[in-house]
Amino acid sequence: MKTTDLSFSLRSDLVSTKHWEDGSTIYKVIWSVVAESSEGQRWAHHHNFVSGITGHSAPEKALRFLDRVDASDSIDIYQWEEIEPRFGSVRHESIGCLTGF
Numbered sequence: 001m002k003t004t005d006l007s008f009s010l011r012s013d014l015v016s017t018k019h020w021e022d023g024s025t026i027y028k029v030i031w032s033v034v035a036e037s038s039e040g041q042r043w044a045h046h047h048n049f050v051s052g053i054t055g056h057s058a059p060e061k062a063l064r065f066l067d068r069v070d071a072s073d074s075i076d077i078y079q080w081e082e083i084e085p086r087f088g089s090v091r092h093e094s095i096g097c098l099t100g101f
Contacts, residue, residue: 001077006035008070010062011044028052031062033069035080040089043080045069 011034016027031049036042049065051058069075085091 002074003035003070003072006037006075008066009034009036010059010066012059026052029058031058033062033066034083035069035075036086037091040086040091042083042085043077044083046079046081 011032013030013032014027015030016025018024019026029051031051032047033045034042035045045065047065049058049062085095
């Protein structure tokens with residue numbers, strides 16, 4: 001897919017998980033690169049960058065990856081997963097309530 005028709009951004013999600021030894025809660029931030037068409041259709045790249053207690057470099061790595069993707073001429077759509085469309089966009093209105101997102 002040509003990147004000239006897409007805009008790219010970073011998305012972060014806060015998640016919690018349990019520590020494998022003692023079951024205590026661990027919070028992590030997952031960073032992913034999102035591509036968006038002018039109609040509001042969006043895709044997230046399969047590779048995520050995780051920030052944990054010691055993972056301070058994840059946002060910087062995600063930003064470097066974003067810059068590389070943004071500078072490319074095209075993307076391999078098989079490495080991306082379609083996610084929910086931008087709220088209020090043409091794509092969002094076209095699928096209405098029939099969305100599986």
